[in-house]
Amino acid sequence: MMKFEKSDPNQSESAPSSTTRMVKIGICAVAYAAALFILIWFENVAESGLSYGLEATLVLSAAAVVVVMPFLWMKALGLQETKGTPVAPSTKRSRQIIAICGLFGFAWGLLFFLAPAPFTETNWSEISLFSNSPLSPILATGSAIILAIGLIYLSIEWRKSADEHERAAVNAGMYGAIFFYSVATPVWWIMQRSMLVPAQDPMIMYVLVLIIFSAVWTYKRGE
Amino acid sequence: MNNRLKILRAERDWSQATLAVHLDVSRQAVNAIETGKHDPSLPLAFRIARLFDLSIEEIFHDEV
Secondary structure: OOOOOOOOOOOOOOOOOHHHHHHHHHHHHHHHHHHHHHHHHHHHOOOOOOOHHHHHHHHHHHHHHHHHHHHHHHHHOOOOOOOOOOOOHHHHHHHHHHHHHHHHHHHHHHHHHHOOHHHEOOOHHHOOOOOOOOEOHHHHHHHHHHHHHHHHHHHHHHHHHOOHHHHHHHHHHHHHHHHHHHHHHHHHHHHHHOOOOOOOOHHHHHHHHHHHHHHHHHHHHOO | OEEOHHHHHHHOOOOHHHHHHHHOOOHHHHHHHHOOOOOOOHHHHHHHHHHHOOOHHHHEEOOO
16 A cells, blocks of 8 residues: 655645636637747748748747747646646656657657758758648658557557546547537638638648647646 | 545545545546536546545435
């Protein structure tokens, strides 16, 4: 039987109120989406019309927001544990898998960003994660297989290690994301047919779906 | 669903994190169960009952 140190049972364990969490998640989600849209826009627009200095500042700021925001997001919701807090083995394992997913995504993004010319059919400067520029079949097939297998494997492993509350939070996030997708896609399509909005961009829709998923997941997780 | 989890935990001077390790769940899960925002599954309810050496009905009861 494991031994545990006695600790204050009334330590600050209450989650922020629902409204506070909703506001904080909303701010984080909007900031994250805005930063990603800036990156996607600059990747796909040949000539932004902005000065080089302003363009560089915007892109670097957006990249910084994308990197830092997940940590702020978790901190704002009180989901970061204080150092030394005991953690259950299953929680530890699910956190490790999430960290591996983060590293995996970072490595994948880096591969696209640094892909040397022989692997691509475009100029080096045009290669990046959010660009729609064409890729060589080798790079496209290889990264698609790695992404598909890696994501499926890590998702299954994570699901096996997460506790039921976490799984319920993820299920709610998935439900919210698919609901958003099933509403937003036809609405955008109808609006685009009357030329009220530009044509659908799959990357923007993907980013929005992931942000809705993350917002609902973290909201439910912090309950 | 109401429950006596917080009282039982306090009687043992356990933090939510300590109870979470005993049950092999996250601290957030313990918090959600205590505040009635998450109803535990039967297997988890049995684990909780075993841990406190009580029956499930002695810990959990409906709101009626």
